[in-house]
Amino acid sequence: MSARKKDPNTYIFKVFRYQPGKDEKPRFQTYEVPLLHPGMTVLEGLIYIKENLDPTLAVRYSCRMAVCGSCALYVNGKGILACHTALREFPSGKLTVEPMPNYPVVKDLMTRMDEFFDHHRQVKPYLLRPQDRAEIENPTREFLQLPEQLEEFLQFSYCIKCGLCVSACPTVATDPDFLGPQALMTVARYNRDSRDGGTVYRLKVVDAPHGLWNCHFAGACTEVCPKGVDPALAIQYTKRESVLHALHLNKLPRFRKKLAPVAPPPKPNRRPGIPPAPERTVPEAPAS
């Protein structure tokens, strides 16, 4: 193949093709894709291939706006969201498109995510409050949280479960049972939430073989994350929390977690001094 592409508006896609059970081994197939508009993304290129050149190509996507996390794949050895990466980020005009490594392939660029979500489920990714179970099961009101308490975990809640961090992690490469950066990051997402009281339950899950301590802070998850979640930061915080718990230092006032209270019931009477609402100018909508 020529060293340079012939036309600045043509992109050469070298795409990984493989159908387990049918193909003996993977192969790469080359397609030429025109730049249809300046902001055209890798995903649009793949859809162009599907619609015009080769309908047998399998690629998974849904939102095409970096929200659903379906379209994660590798281009030229880098983990990206196909819908969130412009073709013009590749001035050489050549793209080697592969599915995420460290996952089984369903077909072509699609990877099987069952294990990934299974690991996510294992860390109990929801609010736990064994302290007042009645409120969790039959909620009466919201929990009160200050903006600065929100900032403690907000970054970690931006995760879209694309799985790129898991594909980039060197521990995942040799340990299939390792929970992986996404699940371990989720522990800090909930343990640092002032509304959650399940810290010890989650620590029990991750302070175990194939858990927290199989992370050796390679930082590849943070480097690759397309949403800026910084899983490595979250995981190191959980290590610190685990050490504090092991040394019983979590009982010190400095490290003790204060549970967010349930909001008080609304006051029955309006505050004095507020003028009454003006007369209605339109009739009340009929109850539907």
Place this chain on the structure above:
Amino acid sequence: MKDRRLGIRGWIYGGKHNPERFLYTLHRLTGVLLVLYLSVHILVVGSRAFGQEAWEGAMRLVGLGNPVVRFFEYLLVVVVLFHAVNGARLILGELGFTIGRPRRPIYPYPKESIRKPRPLLWILMILAAVYLAFAAYNFFALPA
């Protein structure tokens, strides 16, 4: 192939490469080398317990003073120093020091946990390199 799990290759390859990801592999490699060295070291030094003969035999076997052996001794210093210095960085980071705080993920992303301790990483590596340069002088330029 169906799984596409990278295996040991994944310790070196796998996505965008940040320096810390290579140190992961290097730390493991030096750790294993240290375990191997320590086992041999204990066996060799332990030979003293079997009398002067055994000790001198072991010393001859090891061949101290031989330039090749001396070079490997220097490599040992490199391995120990890297493992210790990088280990100090890891201990700090993994206990939640030096790595920053959660921030709003506004583009370009802060990536605090790897960007914030990176100056510390370079300073530690430069200090180690300076130490190793002196050690090299001590090892090879000065008479043994």
